[in-house]
Amino acid sequence: MRSSITVTGDADPTLAWSRYEHLVLWPTWSPQISDVIAATPSLSTGLTGLVVGPLGVRVPFEVLGVDAEAMEWRWRVQYGPAHAILEHTVRAAPGGCSTCLVIDGPAFVVLGYRPLAQLALRRLVRRDL
Template identity: 45%
Template sequence: MTTLTLHATGPVDPAEVWDRYLHPARWSEWAPQIKKVDPSGPRITPGLSGRVYDPLRTSVGFVVDEVSEADRRWAWQVTVGPTRLGLLHWVSPAPDGGTTAGLRITGFAPLVVGYAPLALLALKRLVTIST
């Protein structure tokens, strides 16, 4: 098991960044590796499950493990073939305004290392793009 932690800071307000996480229908707005999401509900909650589709129309299953709206923190697992990636996200106000978004990825080393560049790009878009 390998764990990698990523961060990005940008001008988007923390409440907006958190809302972008809360609603799976919004994930494709900022995550270029996500074409669409087929969730079991409209909002992340513990137990929410579904599939995330990439631009090539392949998909991975997911389940949300925990959500803390008070802490703006949530965790989920993504199933990639016979393995799983654990992803822990958090949102906090940046020291000079805007937002810092963090992500801790845990799993099989080649998957973690392979996913990290896409995840970092998505984090940067999450905190910088206007929708």
């Protein structure tokens, strides 16, 4: 199943992109993430690591592509049989920016993750957290 979410907010596009780009910032805007464990502190193609979620669950990930100039990136996450590919973009919008997330995976993953993703993306595009 493939589904997309688009959210607009008052953050400058470079601020929203920075929140994606710097892994240490993920827990500040994404309440379902408590930590990110990776070899480098920034997004880069080929980067692998673990996203730490509720109850300390560690979900492996691999960054499939990053285009910082276009403010776009893709990654794959997998936890047992649950897997998804997520594509993120940040764009300028009147009064701030918008972000779009496309989730591709089994229906139970996509439908289960959508509410959490929508909450996180609303925070990502806010000027003040």
